[in-house]
Amino acid sequence: MSVQAFGQWLYTTPAAAAIRETVWVIPTVQAIHILSIAVLVGSALVSNLRLAGVFAADEAPTTIIRRYLPWMWCALAVLLLTGLLLIVAEPGRTLNNAVFWTKMALVLFAFVLTLVFQKPLLNRQSADNGPDRSTMTKSAAWLSLGLWLAVIFCGRFIAYT
Amino acid sequence: MSLQTVLQSIQNSGLSLWIRQNPAIFPIIESLHVVAITLVFGTIMIVDLRLLGFASHRRSANKLIAELLPFTWGAFILAVVTGSLLFTANAPAYANNTQFQLKMLVMLAAGVNMVIFHMTAHRRIAVWDSVPPPTAARLAGVTSLILWVAVIYVGRWIGFTLDILF
Numbered sequence: 001m002s003v004q005a006f007g008q009w010l011y012t013t014p015a016a017a018a019i020r021e022t023v024w025v026i027p028t029v030q031a032i033h034i035l036s037i038a039v040l041v042g043s044a045l046v047s048n049l050r051l052a053g054v055f056a057a058d059e060a061p062t063t064i065i066r067r068y069l070p071w072m073w074c075a076l077a078v079l080l081l082t083g084l085l086l087i088v089a090e091p092g093r094t095l096n097n098a099v100f101w102t103k104m105a106l107v108l109f110a111f112v113l114t115l116v117f118q119k120p121l122l123n124r125q126s127a128d129n130g131p132d133r134s135t136m137t138k139s140a141a142w143l144s145l146g147l148w149l150a151v152i153f154c155g156r157f158i159a160y161t
Numbered sequence: 162m163s164l165q166t167v168l169q170s171i172q173n174s175g176l177s178l179w180i181r182q183n184p185a186i187f188p189i190i191e192s193l194h195v196v197a198i199t200l201v202f203g204t205i206m207i208v209d210l211r212l213l214g215f216a217s218h219r220r221s222a223n224k225l226i227a228e229l230l231p232f233t234w235g236a237f238i239l240a241v242v243t244g245s246l247l248f249t250a251n252a253p254a255y256a257n258n259t260q261f262q263l264k265m266l267v268m269l270a271a272g273v274n275m276v277i278f279h280m281t282a283h284r285r286i287a288v289w290d291s292v293p294p295p296t297a298a299r300l301a302g303v304t305s306l307i308l309w310v311a312v313i314y315v316g317r318w319i320g321f322t323l324d325i326l327f
Binding site: 026027028030031034035037038039040041042043045046050055056059063064067068149152153154155156157159160 | 194195200
C-alpha cells in the first residue's frame with residue numbers, strides 16, 4: 001500500500017473523522033504540540049549553549065544536562081503523541097508533504113545528536129567540570145540547536161505546502 | 162481619524178500589499194513567528210518554574226534570571242516584529258478577530274505581572290536567592306505560566322477564526 005493510499009484510508013477511519021469534526025480538538029492538540037516544542041527548545045537552548053561553551057560556563061555540563069534532558073525526553077514523548085493525532089486527523093496534509101518528511105528527518109538527526117552528545121554526560125561525575133569539551137562536541141551542540149529551530153520552522157511551514 | 166481608517170490605511174500600504182502579493186512571504190514570517198514564540202515561552206518557563214521552587218541549572222535565582230533574560234527579550238523582539246508584519250498583511254481582519262484581541266489582552270496581563278514581580282519579590286531577591294522562593298515569587302511564576310500558555314492557545318485559535326486569509 002502506498003503512502004498516499006494509506007493516507008486516504010486513514011482519512012476515512014472513524015477516529016480521524018471524530019478528531020476533525022470536533023471543532024476544538026485540532027487547535028487544542030496543536031497548541032499542546034507548540035507548548036511541548038517550546039519546552040524542548042528551551043531545554044535544548046540552555047543545554048547546547050552550555051556544551052558550546054558560551055552559556056553558564058561556571059556550571060558543570062553534567063549538572064545542566066541532568067536538569068534538562070528529562071524535560072526534553074518528556075516533551076518529545078508528548079510531541080510524538082500529539083503529532084500522531086494530527087497525522088491521523090489530516091493525513092493528506094502531512095504524509096504527502098515533502099516539508100513534513102524533511103521535518104521528520106531533522107527530528108531524527110537532532111534526536112541522535114542528543115543521544116550521542118548529551119546522554120553520556122549523565123553518567124559523569126558532577127564535580128568533573130573538566131576542560132571544555134572538544135571541537136566536535138561544540139559543533140554538534142550548535143548543529144543540534146540549529147536543527148531544533150529548523151524543525152519548528154518546518155512544522156509551521158507544513159500548513160502552507 | 163477613526164481606528165477603522167487607520168487599519169484600512171495599513172491594509173493599503175505598500176508593505177501590506179507586498180506581503181499579500183508574494184505567496185511565499187506570509188508562511189515564512191509566520192514560521193519565524195512560531196520559532197520566536199517557542200523561544201520566548203521556553204526560556205520564560207525555566208524562570209517561572211524556578212520561581213515556583215523547581216531546581217534549575219543553577220542555585221541562584223537572580224543569576225538565572227539575569228542570564229536568561231537577554232534570550233527571552235531577543236526572541237520577544239523577533240516575535241513582535243514578525244507578528245506586526247503578519248498583522249500588517251491583514252490589519253482589519255486581525256483587529257476585528259476576538260482571539261487576536263484576547264491574545265493582546267493576555268500579553269498585556271503577562272507584562273503587568275512581570276512589572277509587579279520586579280517591583281515586589283525581585284527587589285528582595287538577595288534574601289531568597291538560594292532558598293525556597295517567597296509566596297509573591299511563586300504567585301508571579303504560576304501567573305506567568307498560565308498567561309503564556311493562554312497566549313499560545315488563543316494565538317493558535319486565530320488561525321482558525323480569522324475572517325479572510327488574503
